Every structure is written in structure tokens, then in C-alpha cells.
Amino acid sequence: MKDDVRKTISTIYTDPSIWKVSQPDDVRPNYLAYNRDARIGAVVVFRGEGQDYGLNQSALERELKAEKDGRIAEGYVSVWDQQDGQLKLIAVEKATVVHDRLRGAPLRKGKIEWGWGPYWWITAEFKPASSTRLSQEEPWR
Numbered sequence: 001m002k003d004d005v006r007k008t009i010s011t012i013y014t015d016p017s018i019w020k021v022s023q024p025d026d027v028r029p030n031y032l033a034y035n036r037d038a039r040i041g042a043v044v045v046f047r048g049e050g051q052d053y054g055l056n057q058s059a060l061e062r063e064l065k066a067e068k069d070g071r072i073a074e075g076y077v078s079v080w081d082q083q084d085g086q087l088k089l090i091a092v093e094k095a096t097v098v099h100d101r102l103r104g105a106p107l108r109k110g111k112i113e114w115g116w117g118p119y120w121w122i123t124a125e126f127k128p129a130s131s132t133r134l135s136q137e138e139p140w141r
Contacts, residue, residue: 005038005040005074005076005092006089006092008035008038008040009033009040009042009076009078009089009092010089012033012042012044012078012089013087018035018036018037018038019033019034019035020033020034020036021033021034021044022034024062026056026058026062026117027043027056027058027059027062028056028116028117029046029054029056029116030043030044030045030046030054030055030056030059031043031044032044032059032062032063033078034072038073039072039073039074040072040073040074040075040076041063041066041067041071041072041074041075041076042063042075042076042077042078042092043055043056043059043060043062043063043075043076043077043078043095044078044080045059045077045078045079045080045122046079046080046081046082047079047080047081047082047090048121051123052121052122052123052129053079053121053122053123053124053129054108054119054120054121054122055077055098055102055119055120055121055122056116056117056118056119057107057117057118057119057120058117058118060077060095060098060099060102063075063076063077063095064095064096064099067095067096074094074095075094075095075096076092076093076094076095077092077093077094077095077098077126078091078092079091079092079122079124079126090124091124091125091126093126097126098122098126101126101127101128102120102122102128105120105128106120107119107120108120108121
């Protein structure tokens with residue numbers, strides 16, 4: 001990926017004059033960001049309680065559809081962390097690449113009471129996190 005794309009996406013929260021950020025109900029807890037000048041979109045995913053990131057299925061699908069329909073030139077998935085009260089971009093990958101990497105990976109049920117839909121746990125390398133393969137049962141059952 002080009003460094004200039006990463007640099008542009010890193011400004012989502014520092015340059016609101018060029019980014020429109022939204023959070024439609026079906027993409028929660030993720031956000032969608034759009035840069036009209038660069039014609040790029042990005043799913044914004046924050047780190048969960050552990051080391052992985054919860055990527056909402058609808059957020060990824062919206063990004064892919066916007067690219068396919070020509071509303072954006074390219075769609076990306078970006079993972080972020082909060083360090084010392086500051087938002088920090090960790091990594092960026094094309095949405096199509098992330099989609100291919102997640103093909104066949106099981107989805108987890110979202111927290112319906114919070115309005116979250118199905119999602120994948122992903123790593124900062126945009127691969128399925130090993131936690132998605134762990135049983136929800138106690139190991140001694």
C-alpha cells in the first residue's frame with residue numbers, strides 16, 4: 001500500500017475539514033470515514049478489550065459496495081488504538097484484501113442489546129484472530 005494513503009487515513013481524527021465520519025446503526029461499534037478529495041473511504045475499527053479488533057460485517061460490506069458502485073475509488077479498513085488519550089492509527093489495508101483474508105472465517109454474534117451486528121475478531125495484520133477459533137465453553141466440560 002502506498003504510504004500517502006496511510007498518511008491520508010491517519011488524518012481522519014486530526015483534519016475534520018477533509019473527512020466526513022459517520023456511525024450508521026448497522027456498523028456499530030465501527031465508524032465509516034470518507035475523504036471526498038482523495039475519493040477514499042475507510043472503516044475505522046478500534047481495539048477491543050484485548051489485543052484484537054472487532055470488524056463489523058456490515059461496515060466491511062458497505063465499504064466494498066461503495067467501491068464497487070464507484071462512490072469511492074478505493075475502500076480501506078483501518079485499525080486504531082488509544083494511547084495516552086490520543087488516537088493512533090495502527091494499520092491500514094484495502095477492504096478487498098481484508099475481505100479475501102476473512103473468507104470462511106466464522107462470524108461472532110454482535111451484542112444485540114447494544115445494536116451491534118455480526119463481526120469478526122481480526123489482528124492488526126487484518127487476519128482472523130485466533131480468539132475466533134476458541135470455544136465459548138469451559139475447557140473442562
